[in-house]
Amino acid sequence: MYHIISIKDFEREDIDNLLARAEEIDTQGVYERSLEGKLVALLFFEPSTRTRMSFASALARLGGASICVDSVEGSSIIKGETLADTVRVVSGYVDAIVLRHPREGAARLASEFATVPVINAGDGAGQHPSQTLLDLYTIRQSMPLDAIDVGLLGDLRYGRTAHSLAYALSHYDVTLHTIAPSGLELPEHLLGELKERGMEVIAYEDVSDILPSLDVLYVTRMQRERFPDSASFLNVAQSYRITPEILTGVKNSLIILHPLPRAGEIDPRVDDLPYARYFEQAKNGVPVRMAMLQEVMGQ
Amino acid sequence: MKQTPPGLLVSPIRDGTVIDHITAGEALNVLRILGITGTTEECLSIATNVASKHMGKKDIVKIEKRELVKEEVNRIALIAPRATINIIRNYLVTEKKGVEISGILRGVVRCPNPGCISNTSEPIESSFEVTAAGLHCLYCDTVITKDITSHII
Numbered sequence: 001m002y003h004i005i006s007i008k009d010f011e012r013e014d015i016d017n018l019l020a021r022a023e024e025i026d027t028q029g030v031y032e033r034s035l036e037g038k039l040v041a042l043l044f045f046e047p048s049t050r051t052r053m054s055f056a057s058a059l060a061r062l063g064g065a066s067i068c069v070d071s072v073e074g075s076s077i078i079k080g081e082t083l084a085d086t087v088r089v090v091s092g093y094v095d096a097i098v099l100r101h102p103r104e105g106a107a108r109l110a111s112e113f114a115t116v117p118v119i120n121a122g123d124g125a126g127q128h129p130s131q132t133l134l135d136l137y138t139i140r141q142s143m144p145l146d147a148i149d150v151g152l153l154g155d156l157r158y159g160r161t162a163h164s165l166a167y168a169l170s171h172y173d174v175t176l177h178t179i180a181p182s183g184l185e186l187p188e189h190l191l192g193e194l195k196e197r198g199m200e201v202i203a204y205e206d207v208s209d210i211l212p213s214l215d216v217l218y219v220t221r222m223q224r225e226r227f228p229d230s231a232s233f234l235n236v237a238q239s240y241r242i243t244p245e246i247l248t249g250v251k252n253s254l255i256i257l258h259p260l261p262r263a264g265e266i267d268p269r270v271d272d273l274p275y276a277r278y279f280e281q282a283k284n285g286v287p288v289r290m291a292m293l294q295e296v297m298g299q
Numbered sequence: 300m301k302q303t304p305p306g307l308l309v310s311p312i313r314d315g316t317v318i319d320h321i322t323a324g325e326a327l328n329v330l331r332i333l334g335i336t337g338t339t340e341e342c343l344s345i346a347t348n349v350a351s352k353h354m355g356k357k358d359i360v361k362i363e364k365r366e367l368v369k370e371e372v373n374r375i376a377l378i379a380p381r382a383t384i385n386i387i388r389n390y391l392v393t394e395k396k397g398v399e400i401s402g403i404l405r406g407v408v409r410c411p412n413p414g415c416i417s418n419t420s421e422p423i424e425s426s427f428e429v430t431a432a433g434l435h436c437l438y439c440d441t442v443i444t445k446d447i448t449s450h451i452i
């Protein structure tokens with residue numbers, strides 16, 4: 001794959017290959033220094049310190065070097081010229097571009113004008129394929145992506161990580177259980193798309209209805225601004241909060257994921273339970289991004 | 300009810316295009332899509348809510364001295380998926396074009412998502428893939444499912 005823009009561009013085979021490569025990197029330390037001499041621009045037009053550090057770390061571990069443009073410099077570029085011009089110019093300086101941009105579709109546009117590979121590191125409310133790939137990688141570490149029950153919990157209407165993950169999981173034999181407050185369910189068009197792709201999707205309002213059957217519980221952020229007032233937000237947030245108490249009776253093999261940072265969706269007391277995998281998940285960002293950089297730079 | 304022959308409503312043209320089987324009520328939108336407004340020169344005949352055996356009611360538009368090209372025909376497909384297009388030369392139908400809902404529409408529809416990169420000063424045209432669910436923005440993944448006419452540029 002030359003560019004990595006959207007998880008929708010991936011066939012199942014592409015995902016499997018990439019995850020297998022990440023695993024080789026992770027467990028056998030292969031590809032060390034394989035991008036020696038390669039230079040990559042990390043163009044960040046909006047702040048995302050973790051994603052940037054994770055890509056920088058991935059690149060350094062492969063022996064490559066990065067030029068960072070942070071959000072402050074990035075925003076002054078935005079004022080001056082089009083993104084199309086920026087990526088055309090930057091293409092002349094580096095071997096690949098990792099782009100973070102506030103506008104949806106920015107990475108697709110960049111790939112049309114760049115003369116080097118582009119990796120999408122998040123474009124507005126749009127795609128963020130490295131997040132989805134590391135989510136899949138973390139699930140795959142614990143169980144095969146086959147005949148499993150995955151619960152998505154939280155704001156499923158606006159949460160892009162949940163959308164991309166749901167789409168990616170539809171390549172596999174996965175039953176999807178969506179747990180969201182009314183008004184924040186999966187968008188209709190996505191639901192239609194998933195069903196068309198043969199995925200079974202079952203909706204719940206109450207998490208305890210399905211928790212005992214789940215193999216994976218993926219928790220996403222719930223944002224205050226989606227609710228009319230603080231009281232109704234706190235009320236909903238409280239009833240969707242994952243606590244050790246609510247987890248009694250779950251499968252021993254359950255894993256709990258969260259894209260982080262969290263804001264109260266998961267009680268810190270859950271961190272010590274065997275189900276918690278979100279810190280592992282964040283750490284997995286490095287081998288997965290190493291595999292992505294490896295993939296686009298044709299090694 | 301007996302069907303009224305369209306010929307009685309709209310007289311034949313010598314050279315130009317006849318767009319038949321337009322979804323009833325969409326004739327004026329068809330003209331809008333084609334960029335035909337009150338200030339253009341084309342000689343037009345429009346019939347709306349004509350009784351149709353297959354469609355119940357339909358609209359018909361005849362445009363003299365203008366032959367529609369494929370791209371224009373495909374824009375019409377967005378709002379009148381059953382339309383048929385006859386190119387007329389010297390009173391005879393020389394070519395029939397069915398509208399085709401397929402492929403990619405560039406620069407035809409504006410993305411309704413204000414956060415979409417195609418709604419900025421970038422040097423690109425909006426790009427939509429025509430799917431069964433509606434029009435899918437190739438930049439931001441927004442899907443337009445209804446009221447497509449209001450998004451036409």
Ligand SMILES: [Zn+2]
Nearest residue numbers: 410415436439
């Ligand atoms: Zn768009």
